[in-house]
Amino acid sequence: MSLEIVLVYQSLLGIYGDQGNAMVLAKRAEWRDIDVRLTQVEPGDELPTDGDIFVIGGGEDGAQTSAVEALRADGNIYRAVDAGAVVFGVCAGYQILGNSFGVGSDDEPRQGLGLLDITSERGPERAVGEILTRWNGRTGDDAWLTGFENHSGYTRLGADAEPLATVEVGVGNGFDGTEGAVQGRVIGTYPHGPVLARNPALADHLLEMALGTELDRLESPEHDILRQQRLAAVRTS
Amino acid sequence: MDAMSSAELDRRATPARFTRAETLRLQTAHAAGSAAALASRLARRGSGASIRGKVMERLDPRSLEKLLQGRRIAMVSGTNGKTTTTHLLAAALRAGLGAAADRLVTNADGANLHYGIASALGQKPDADIAVLETDERVVADVVRMGRPEVMVLLNFSRDQLDRHHEITSMGRAWRDALEAAGADGPVVVASAEEPLIVWACRGARKVIWVDTQSVWNADSALCPECGARIERVEADTDSSTPGRWWCTGCSLAKPTPTWRVSNEVIVDPEGTIWHPKLQVPGQFNVSNAACALAAADLMGVGTSDAIRGMRTVTSPAGRFATATFGDTEARLMLAKNPAGWAEALPILTCDDVVLAIDSVAADGKDVSWLWDVQFEQLVGKNVVVTGPRCGDLSVRLLYAGVEHRVQPDLSQAMRMHSGRIDVLSTYTPFQKLRKLGGLA
């Protein structure tokens, strides 16, 4: 089995350690003896059309606008999605996957990529802090999704998108207690930074979608300690 | 050149002129502040620097402005390295002053906001040369009130991830203050590596550029002037070709530096190569020294005198100091933010290492930056991770392939090695470790 992970525009959308998500995916595949290639693409380079998972991170307003313009001009992300690629966007990277998003003080809506049926606009107050959600359709400890959110945009879901999770602590999409969005193989979520490092089950879910096969569970005390610490911290604060 | 320089150092500042009433008010405020500081020290609540400044400012709101006047001021700011650079520059100027070293005042304890600066100045009213570590947030005020002669801007990165959006507006405040000062403004010594610094310096009357070989540029993807993307070509150390950067949308680009850092040496504007041989470790401290040398030169101290002085600096405000925990000798190093960690990891020389991390406000609540730092370089070392966020660091090390042990409790973690070790820590655990190790 082989897998190509594409880290999209790290220099623009990567200020919150978001490259960690690509590292986590690559390592977790490698640990299962899957032949992995991690490709970094910067604006001006063409996106590969045959990538298996595209990872898009967070960034500031200006960077977000530059990134969406470059992605639309390139166009290959649409070809990749048509060919069955998985797309995973966090924070600003989540918003640009939608139909439109507002940035900055004017909140003038910018056209997004239209891969998720969502619209984002400036919310009443900036959401900053630990977030805990329950992954829809999942059960057990793996269904707790833990992360850190920092965004001023809030998101409404249209008919074609399903929420990824339900908020226990924090803001998430902001309007209705939901968090993130899923539409086919495109997934977006607000918790930035390497949310996949905190939630290995979500990382494995992306890998399984891309590979079309179920993967063995990997045990790791490091993840168990981290998840215990974060769940305890968010529940006592 | 040295002879000419020292003549310049003899130059006195224009004395401040206040009415009798104004002077009296400042003196009363200072006396009250000192009493409060003494009480604070007796109660073991720290050095009292900040409480002294606070009381002074309450009794005389113009105290800082008055205290800044009548002095020749060199100020030092930037996200990382301010404390060490302030110590290096102060030591360089003391070496130049020789027997007259009393003429110098500096806030050596790292108290770098209004109160801390006022407190240091209030204690030496007759010192006519001031070397001031200045927090990024009060740079504009000190430029406006103190009319410094020299201003060192080391670097400018996000101190804390959850405050990232603030750095552009701070850069704008610097630029506005420099522009408003006009011909009375300071000569700026600044790193040529960072677009935001170069942009902020567009307001300055004169800039001495230093090529600091910064290892961190993750915070400058977009042009602060026009918002277009910044392109970079990294330095090639083999052919000693310096790095370059330029904006793809406007004329902002890396200026030509006159001082240069190349590995362990500093090259001055005439092309003379200096070996600083500092006691403080690391490539980044060579860069700090280059900035301090350029500033010392502007204040009137020749480079060989300045270097002689800088070599006496060992442990600025407790950084790099060695503490004892049982049979462990630990060198304590502070890295407050991602750029600081990126700079400090290469100088961990011991095989046994403790990494301590917390996420209260002073450390930054968001530890996502762990994934922007190359922990992979620690492979092969014996690592212990500790502090309230040790779980995050442990997972980061798992993916970096670094074997390690986890011990959340700081004092127990310090007993998991023996002999000489290196300890790298964010702000809050660093302060705790200094206490545990008997240094504070």
Ligand SMILES: [Zn+2]
């Ligand atoms: Zn520009």
